[in-house]
Amino acid sequence: MLLVIDSFDLKLIAKTRHLKEVNKNEALTAHMIRNVVLKSRGFVEVLEELKGEFESKFSDANEHKEIFKFIENPFHVDVSSLTPTITQLCPDNCAALESEIIELQTNDILQVELRGGVGHFWSLVSEADFPTLKPLVQKVMSFFMSTYTCGSTFSTMNTIKRKQRNRLTHVHLECLTVIATTNYKYNMKKVKDMHASFRSSQY
Numbered sequence: 001m002l003l004v005i006d007s008f009d010l011k012l013i014a015k016t017r018h019l020k021e022v023n024k025n026e027a028l029t030a031h032m033i034r035n036v037v038l039k040s041r042g043f044v045e046v047l048e049e050l051k052g053e054f055e056s057k058f059s060d061a062n063e064h065k066e067i068f069k070f071i072e073n074p075f076h077v078d079v080s081s082l083t084p085t086i087t088q089l090c091p092d093n094c095a096a097l098e099s100e101i102i103e104l105q106t107n108d109i110l111q112v113e114l115r116g117g118v119g120h121f122w123s124l125v126s127e128a129d130f131p132t133l134k135p136l137v138q139k140v141m142s143f144f145m146s147t148y149t150c151g152s153t154f155s156t157m158n159t160i161k162r163k164q165r166n167r168l169t170h171v172h173l174e175c176l177t178v179i180a181t182t183n184y185k186y187n188m189k190k191v192k193d194m195h196a197s198f199r200s201s202q203y
Helices: 002-020 030-057 059-063 065-072 079-089 094-105 108-116 118-124 133-141 147-160 170-181 188-201
Strands: none
Touching: 065 079, 065 118, 065 133, 079 094, 079 133, 094 133, 108 118, 118 133, 147 170
């Protein structure tokens, strides 16, 4: 997600710079040049306004950029670069957290597991071994990068739990929301077989 944000931001900067540097071809008449410049200025203003709104929407992502980079690849981040974010997110356990990060970065076994993906890697990081780091990572990974994701999730919940389904429990609502808002693919045949074997074992 952070890479997508950075990519879009860089594209905005490049496009704005390109429009500011209007190519005044000698073959163009003065009138045509003036029209091109005026149109370009209009586009530049729109892009600069868009960039300002974009930065305000994703200010949290920029503020915690270093910790996001660390989560994506904890083995190529200098601990000192994380100090400001660590101090803000975990002010009471900075020393313990830095110690756990160093310990994690020297763990060759876990380093190999990163090839399986970020989610897979952090699922293998034990909270027993990293009691300060693991909860912090879970907290950061739960951040909404924008209000859209949060609003979309609540909208989905409202769609699921409508008036006709007022007996739906919080547990079921949570499960249905997770299914509706993630790419999780459940194996219905496996669930059915497990349910059938469970029922048969009762008799």
